[in-house]
Amino acid sequence: MIRRYCCPASMLQPVRKQTLSDAVFEQLRDRIVHGELEAGSRLPAERELCELLQVNRGALREALKRLEQARLVRMHHGGATRILNYRDEAGLDLLPALLVDPEQPLNIQVAESVLEMRSALAPEMARLAAIRGGPQAAERLEAIVHDMHESRANLDSLHELAMEFWAEIARASNNIAYRLVSNTLRESYRQFRSLLTGILAREYRDHDSYAAIARAVRHADSVAAQNRAAALTRIGESGVASVLETLRLEGTAR
Incomplete structure (x- = not known):
């Protein structure tokens, strides 16, 4: 029987010994999410992979275990490891890796998906925060808004404070699913901070909207919190959409 392996030797690179597993x-994950290792195909045997990657078997097995936990591969009894379709199997923790595109600053299609999720999630989190957050959440939000006003000339500080504001909104929503999604989005933003900080400057500087959301949480006004959060994220959405369109046109022109 002829075995079909999915990765020729030229596709894999030796690994730096100081960060083996x-x-x-990361190398195998990136090959999978960028389609170089096809879903349904098999990885070579462990011994061959160790030779291709120039790592020991312990480091390889640890990496394969992490890939299986991320639902990118399935390891079968007897040692066979098969590539899974990450679109059907993987979770949100894969988003930061998916945003990376070897051909341009970021993967436009994935970035648009993240943007859509953010716009849908933020108003609902704010609505629940107003219902469930109470005075303590309002105090924390008001303190962040105060710091944002004091830091209005420093975009880097505003970026960090805006991330902190939405993290507090997620906590105040008392919804564990929203909190975990929010964590993933925040990690995705961190990866492209230098690109996003300038794009979202108008949103970060809209002090009145942040203050209005905090005030709505203070007064348990769920409708106001939801509406102001939706309006605030639309500001950033328009800026990001414009940049993504520019990147798309640049990619088409190549």
Whole structure:
């Protein structure tokens, strides 16, 4: 029987010895999400992979275990490891890796998906925060808004404070699913901070909207919180959409 392996030797690169298991995991993960390792195909046997990657078997097995936990591969009894379709199997923790595009600053299609999720999520989190957050959440939000006003000339500080504001909104929503999604979005933003900080400057500087959301949480006004959160994220959405369109046109022109 002829075995079909999915990755020729030229596709894999030797791994730096100081970060063995992490580097193996990241290299194989990136090959999978960028389609270089096809869903349904098999990875070579462990011994061959160790030779291709120039790592020991312990580091390889640790990386394969992480890939299986991320639902990118399935390891079968007897040692066979098959690539899964990450679109059907993987979770939100894969988003930061999916945003990376070898051909341009970021993957436009994935970035648009993240933007749509953010616009849908933020108003609902704010609505629940107004219902469930109470005075303590309002105090924390008001303190962040105060710091944002004091830091209005410093975009880097505004970025960090805006991330903190939405993290507090997620906590105040008392919805664990929203909190976990919010964590993933925040990690995705962190990866492209230099690109996003300038794009979202208008949103970060809209002090009145942040203050209005905090005030709505203070007064348990769920409708006001939801509406102001929706209006605030639309500001950033328009800026990001414009940049993504520019990147798309640049990619088409190549």
